[in-house]
Amino acid sequence: MKKLTRSFYERDALEVAPALLGKYLVREHGGVRQVGRVVEVEAYLGPHDLAAHSSRGRTPRTEVMFGPPGHAYVYMVYGLHYCLNAVTAPAGNAQGVLIRAVEPIQNLSGRTQGPGLVCRAFGIDRSANGIDLCGAGLYLAARAEDAPLGIVRRPRIGVDYAGHWARRLLRFYVRGNPFISRP
DNA sequence: TGCACGATGAAC
DNA sequence: TTCATCGTGCAC
Numbered sequence: 001m002k003k004l005t006r007s008f009y010e011r012d013a014l015e016v017a018p019a020l021l022g023k024y025l026v027r028e029h030g031g032v033r034q035v036g037r038v039v040e041v042e043a044y045l046g047p048h049d050l051a052a053h054s055s056r057g058r059t060p061r062t063e064v065m066f067g068p069p070g071h072a073y074v075y076m077v078y079g080l081h082y083c084l085n086a087v088t089a090p091a092g093n094a095q096g097v098l099i100r101a102v103e104p105i106q107n108l109s110g111r112t113q114g115p116g117l118v119c120r121a122f123g124i125d126r127s128a129n130g131i132d133l134c135g136a137g138l139y140l141a142a143r144a145e146d147a148p149l150g151i152v153r154r155p156r157i158g159v160d161y162a163g164h165w166a167r168r169l170l171r172f173y174v175r176g177n178p179f180i181s182r183p
Numbered sequence: 184t185g186c187a188c189g190a191t192g193a194a195c
Numbered sequence: 196t197t198c199a200t201c202g203t204g205c206a207c
Contacts, residue, residue: 042190051190053203061203079201081191098190116191158190181191 001026001141006134009069009088013095016088017043018172022149024141025102027122034122036102036112038140040173040180042156044085046095051162054094064130065094072138074119074129081116082125086133086140100157100171103179114181150175157181 001024009016020038027034044052053075054065064073065087073085073096085096102112108121119125124138133139153169160166173180 044190053190056204059204075190076202078189078191078199080199083190085190096190100190111192114191156190161189 001143003134004070004140004142006068006070009086009133010090011088013043013045013088013097014170016086017041017097017170018151020086020097020099020140021151021172021174022142022146024105024143025099025118025122026141027124027138029123029137032107034108035106036108036118036122037105038099038101039103039177040099040101040171042098042100042172043170044096044098045170046089046093049162050165051156051159052094052096054096058094062094065096067091067130070132070134072124072128072131072133074124074126076126077116082119083115084119084122084124084128101173101179101181103177113179 020041023038025036047054053062058066068091069088071087073087084099087096089095100115102118110121111117112121131138152173152175154171155167156171
């Protein structure tokens, strides 16, 4: 497997999101290696995207989003769950791609069909916020034989408050994959 | 300093 | 469809 490099992330989230499908999310800690195949993602396009956290400006929480690409933006939702994003585009653009679901490949227990469940299965919490995805510990990687995938585009989930941004087709998933959070 | 509300998941 | 649960962001 080949770890994705900074340049992979240094592009518009609209481009990075579908490119992440079929890639592998890897976490190595305590001598254990967990692997999941990314099957569902959402793109958040920056401060002008009213569904993106960065649309409220640079705050302590969104600081990482405004930073350099290839870093993990992890936040808590509903006081209960964590969500993992990869920061994309050059620093200051405040874009990101939310990892919504993975297909379990190695050392993952429990369901992984939803952003909160992905973090739970990988043991990802607030302490992972800001981690460099181009380093060790937590990263995304590609396999050599990368067969082309059927990709489905849908509106993002849980962002109905975002006006017309809620209707844009910024959610991407692998066609026919049984591990997506919902059709 | 207080308060309304989530980029969710599970139960009913 | 409802509820759990708490950090954030914004209104006073």
